[in-house]
Amino acid sequence: MVLTKEEQEKLEYSGYRFAGQHSHAGAKICHWTKKSILNEGECYKQKFYGIESHRCLQMSPAIPFCHQKCSFCWRDLSLTKTEWKGDYDDPKTIIDDCVKAQRNLLCGFFGNEKADKKKLEESKDPTNAAISLAGEPTLYPEIDDLINEFEKRKFTTFLVSNGLLYEKLRALENEPTQLYLSLDAPNKKTYNSICNPQINDGWTKLNRSLELLSSFDSRTCIRTTCVKGENMKNPEEYSELINKANPDYIEIKAYMCVGYSRKRLTLDNMPEHTEVRDFAEKIANLTGREIVNESEISRVVLVK
Template identity: 70%
Template sequence: MTFTKEEQAKLEYSGYRFVGEHGHAAAKTCHWTRKSIKNEGVCYKEQFYGVKSHRCLQMSPAVPFCHQKCSFCWRDLSQTRTEWEGEYDDPKTIIEGAIKAQNNLLCGFGGNKKADRKKLEESKRPTNAAISLAGEPTLYPEIDELIGEFHRQDFTTFLVSNGMYWEKLGSLENEPTQLYVSLDAPNEKVYNELCNPQIDDGWGKLNKTLELMPSFKNNTAIRITSVKGKNMFNTDEYAELINKADPTYVEVKAYMFVGSSRKRLSMDNMPRFHEVNDFAKEIADKTGRELTKYSEASRVVLLE
């Protein structure tokens, strides 16, 4: 069982396009993809890592499934299942469908005078898969093969994980180009309050993933979603966890007051850029890292 027709329709209304037969995979055009096509700015991932915004495919193979119900998640969490249920589509079907869905979503730019014709043409052949749209991608039974198939089709891959399924991450034969692990709390108490794990020992599982991260050959990143009044403190504890994971990058990013998170948090929980920057600097000082790049528009800071 995945989404009901009503649940799926609600997500499609907000810009999702489900692909395949079984209703668990989807693509959604990123705000920055559309901006880039009109030469009105690019995603911080282009500024930080060189990923071309107009050629980035934002997708997920596991939209209905996640181990956590984070209070800062923009999704309607009443729809989330914590374990995989039912049949699933194969990686080739998902990738083909996601590319087609993105092209359909962007076809309106053909009549837009502001569209950069070269970028619009290039956007039809995306080169990076941001496997991060919604849900926990490691719950998709064929995540390893999905990454491998993207690579065979000359994509780079950015896989974003909550770190709960450390066994799956540890057994990947196809490493993503960059593995992101969400670290949204300095300790177990804050983690339980903010991330609301739906499985036993979520904090222990996350720590196993942090211990595993140094074994990855490709780039790794820790992402901290900064929620004002909820998790922007105890930087000594964050530093200890980051040092254990020893990632290539640390991204410190503001929580954004959007979607269903507005029912769980308030506008006051969305930090300003200078607050994110100050928090990031404190973490940088305690981990021996440098603040190398930032995007004020996205309220995100990069530590290396």
């Protein structure tokens, strides 16, 4: 077992459900999945890309593993291992168990009179996998086969990566529907400060992934989490990196002061939507793009 029994129970208490036998993969119901079932709103991914929030499976094959300890991460970084250790479960088992966990976690909504019955029935069979719940998904040894297995089951897949395993990205035979690369700093100094890489040459490896991005046939997106007072600076340097990557989309999103990040940052680090939009406008102008959508409630702006 990668996680101790106590560590696993701690995560389960906060809503995680583990898949397989080796406690490295699992699912958790997204806030917006619940909101959608109650017809109280949808995730910005539905607004931007047409993903149905009530049919989205938020999961990860590598919950305890990441080679960064970002200051803005809402996870409990004390549980994070920076390299893969131990045995692992196969993609079919992971997906089967994650879907089962999703159904079990949503069962309480069947007694809720406010729940949309049609959406609730549809939620039993998710159609999109947000491979981004926790950890770095490309550390999972069978990430290529996991994407392929999702595709066999008619899922769309949104894979979020920190870009440090550029070799794994380059070797993917099965591309996700949308590949996100996190770009949370305009230069090496800021990157080391805010992303706290636990391996050598993190900045160099991220840049290798940025150079790879335009070679993907799938939809690609650069995501920047804006931490006020930390990384909302040097838009010219961001723009040079973005131009090198040439993604289909850029998401400029506010850091949200939630979870364990509150032990490292404060409400003062959470920018207002107007500040995020102003920063996105600078990026758009410098990259010859334009703002095409936004979600004020999620404090995120889409640039294309």
